[in-house]
Amino acid sequence: MCCVRSLPTLFIARMKWTEFFIPTAKECPADAVVPSHQLMIRAGLIRQVVAGAYTYLPLGLRTLRKVETIVREEMNRAGAIELHMPAMHPIEWWEQTGRVAAMGDVLVRLASVSPDDWRSRTCLGPTHEEVITEIARAYVRSYKQLPINLYQIQTKFRGEARPKSGVLRTREFLMKDAYSFHLTKEGSGGLDEGYQKMYEAYCAIFSRCGLPYIAVQAESGPIGGDASHEFMVATDAGEDYLVHSEDGKYAANLERAEVAAVMDVGQGGNASLxxxxxxxxxxxxxxxxxxxxxxxxxxxxxxxxxxxxxxxxxxxxxxxxxxxxxxxxxxxxxxxxxxxxxxxxxxxxxxxxxxxxxxxxxxxxxxxxxxxxxxxxxxxxxxxxxxxxxxxxxxxxxxxxDIRMAIPGDRAPNGSPLIFKKCIEIGHVFKLGTKYSVSMEAQCLDHVGKPRPFIMGCYGIGLNRIMAAAIEAFHDDKGIIWPMSIAPFQVVICALDIKDDAVMSLAQKLHDELIASGIDVILDDRDARPGFKFADAELIGFPLRITIGKKGLADGLIELTVRQTGETQKIKPAEAVAKVQECVGAACI
RNA sequence: CGGGGCGUGGCGCAGCCCGGUAGCGCGCCUGCUUUGGGAGCAGGAAGUCGCAGGUUCGAAUCCUGUCGCCCCGACCA
CATH class of the missing domain: 3.90.960.10 (YbaK/aminoacyl-tRNA synthetase-associated domain)
Known part of the structure; x- marks a missing residue:
């Protein structure tokens, strides 16, 4: 990964602020508590529809789509194959795997008027192990078709008891879920190898999204299986805890964290019962x-x-x-x-x-x-x-x-002190084993023609959470500071005097040139005062801002401002495209 | 599901205790002025006061019920 990535043409189009839709707000609802929630509302990225479900407004959707694109590219690069499964599932399949009972109220069911109604036999998928396992059962009959990794990017539904923290915990959310199928655990084409590939793909995805993530060992939990890692971003808005050793060599979620043996201080021992x-x-x-x-x-x-x-x-x-x-x-x-x-x-x-x-x-x-x-x-x-x-x-x-929870003061198994951090889970890789293939009788023939259940892995990423986690990680008192790779637009051109022909024609020209060079840019052509435009640009968090004003132009200069550092340099209009390309390139390698 | 809080124009809030013309700020519309850090003046539009009952001559305000939303906890494959 050493070259500058070009943005998919999907994101590149002429764009004037006055012709787009960006409802920003100076104030935000008292309901929003965590920074990502407040800023997403204020920057006009989302709007709540009901508890736990949000509309992604045009600007928010651009970021979500960019995240999606990165995920898709890296999954494809890792050899996974995309498909699309429905949100509606037959409850029968969930009964086969015993998860109707296991899920309880989390499984979203439809209100039916009678037991014969199709609604009474249908649920909305909180995840897709059942559906994908049925696909494998139906079509994958020979070891020669293995290994295979199928993934989708789909809306999931979970009847969360308490949605909270904006898009960090919702009842409806966008998830990338991948499922790999194998007949062996070890060796070429085995689950361990497939798992490792996904682990590496996840590192690539989160790195490209600019996130300060940490991969931790996780409990595999009641879903079954024997190995699992969670990808976490440390933030106070999170609801999980991770622990890692001071030397960085050990990291686990709180439930999984192992502790070094407590020393025998050898004092006492003589008292009588x-x-x-x-x-x-x-x-x-x-x-x-x-x-x-x-x-x-x-x-x-x-x-x-x-x-x-x-x-x-x-x-x-x-x-x-x-x-x-x-x-x-x-x-x-x-x-x-x-x-x-x-x-x-x-x-x-x-x-x-x-x-x-x-x-x-x-x-x-x-x-x-x-x-x-x-x-x-x-x-x-x-x-x-x-x-x-x-x-x-x-x-x-x-x-x-070791049968206890780690607490502050404990040491990791290697003796290094443990550090505790609140965090949000953005991805999870998981060795499932044969839990679903056995309960759904999904088998395939091995080298000697003997039917054997698939050994499976599953790998999930919360797309909305990546977005929110990025905001949690990168914001200041003025607003969001987007990583270049997932910013809704890479550049905003603030044209300060929209009635000035020289200003506007230059703004338009730079805008067109940037578009032509594969940069996505929005031209703020609103008839508003400079402070107002700057405040919006900073609230939304465009990584780069080009400011074109009458006064500067009199000296033949415009400005390039980096949101992250606040640093502004005066440049000649002719240098602008090259400078922007340089900044975008530096941020995207 | 337990505990707490809140529902009044698009947003933020006051009014409720003590019943009597629904108000403020932001935003929005029109006009004039202004134009490098969320402009000024003037005029204007916009609210079944969450919903349903009840008490009352009269309810945003009191009573009962109900729905929604937020926070803490429980839960979270």
Missing amino acids: KEVHTPELKTIDEVSAFLKCMPQQMIKTMIFEADGEPLVALVRGDHEVNEAKLRRIAGIKKLSPAEPELIREVTGAEVGFAGPVGINCRMIADQAVTVMHDAVTGANKTDYHVTGVNPERDFQIKESG
């Missing part, structure tokens, strides 16, 4: 306040129901159990917090007084618990806790490991 009366005190905070100890000195004892059996998990008082980690270490499928009844049964006490001492149940301790001394924990007796508890002396630890 003592029962203390703690009436009505159930939480870590209540008990630690009452006994004047730190939460770190307490052992939190959580009871779960794991595949139908009770399971006790021990973590330090200031830590939280990470259910995904616990599930993996325990080697179980289904994990949920135990009902109070089960807790009473296991501990012989009311909820809030569980402890590891004397409990008779499968128990897994977090590593940090194994190095505790003289700890405090529940006594398995209502209204009592015990102090002076020492692992191994007072209770046996047969199983232990």
